[in-house]
Amino acid sequence: MKVLGVSGSPTKNSNTDVLVKAVLDATGAETEFVKLSEINVGPCIACMKCVHTNVCVVHDDFRWLSEKVMEADGIVIGSPTYYGAASAFMKAFIERLYSKRHLKLLLSKKVAVTLAVGVASEQMVAQWMGDALKAGGMEVVGTMTAKGTPCCFVCGPGESCAFTIWNVYSKELTGMDFGVEEAYEGYLELLPDNKPYVNGSARFLKSYRSVKDEPDVMAEAKKLGELIKERI
Ligand SMILES: Cc1cc2nc3c(=O)[nH]c(=O)nc-3n(C[C@H](O)[C@H](O)[C@H](O)COP(=O)(O)O)c2cc1C
Numbered sequence: 497m498k499v500l501g502v503s504g505s506p507t508k509n510s511n512t513d514v515l516v517k518a519v520l521d522a523t524g525a526e527t528e529f530v531k532l533s534e535i536n537v538g539p540c541i542a543c544m545k546c547v548h549t550n551v552c553v554v555h556d557d558f559r560w561l562s563e564k565v566m567e568a569d570g571i572v573i574g575s576p577t578y579y580g581a582a583s584a585f586m587k588a589f590i591e592r593l594y595s596k597r598h599l600k601l602l603l604s605k606k607v608a609v610t611l612a613v614g615v616a617s618e619q620m621v622a623q624w625m626g627d628a629l630k631a632g633g634m635e636v637v638g639t640m641t642a643k644g645t646p647c648c649f650v651c652g653p654g655e656s657c658a659f660t661i662w663n664v665y666s667k668e669l670t671g672m673d674f675g676v677e678e679a680y681e682g683y684l685e686l687l688p689d690n691k692p693y694v695n696g697s698a699r700f701l702k703s704y705r706s707v708k709d710e711p712d713v714m715a716e717a718k719k720l721g722e723l724i725k726e727r728i
Pocket residue numbers: 505506507510511512513575576577578579580581613614615616617618643644645646647
């Protein structure tokens with residue numbers, strides 16, 4: 497039995513990578529991990545040449561990656577949340593799976609897990625990836641999300657930027673609760689002169705949020721891997 501893990505995060509050893517690998521490890525199957533940012537998989541060009549052959553004619557690394565997809569009994573895909581969506585790496589990969597769904601629904605006997613890491617809108621992303629795979633005929637046995645390291649922790653000017661993520665996703669500005677304040681409590685302290693979009697002012701107390709420090713999140717990844725194991 498084979499399970500393929502695909503990460504759409506371009507960050508080295510990212511939380512997305514860690515979670516995809518944790519799911520893979522728990523499957524007990526022969527596994528392989530592919531990081532899309534290290535290969536070249538472009539978007540679908542809508543030429544429709546795949547419609548009768550189930551083969552994408554675009555010449556890039558999807559050629560061999562699609563063979564690995566076809567050989568796998570299960571697939572684990574993970575993406576960071578960028579602009580409320582999957583990363584462009586992941587979006588391109590999913591678009592290219594379009595070539596496998598015509599006439600024969602070639603992905604239909606495969607099981608899948610989707611996961612997304614983000615600060616605020618990661619649930620939408622994990623759900624969207626699951627819906628996309630279901631549209632190709634795959635059985636999605638589980639979906640999970642995790643809060644990750646916001647870019648503001650690592651960019652440099654994060655402490656004085658008027659556009660810090662806390663301001664953008666604050667209940668005060670959005671009128672919605674994305675769980676940001678709760679998740680990042682202890683990671684930063686907003687100072688009294690902070691004014692969203694005018695004057696950023698925050699003190700960072702920790703600069704990295706690792707899923708490895710969250711036993712519940714790692715346990716969920718393991719559980720999803722075990723679910724795949726039961727199904728293949
Ligand atoms: C270009 C860009 C756009 C982003 N947009 C969002 C967003 O819309 N919502 C969100 O929750 N996080 C957003 N983020 C933050 C990432 O989702 C966050 O840093 C995440 O932890 C990255 O996961 P990774 O470390 O596994 O790659 C964005 C990050 C980048 C680089």
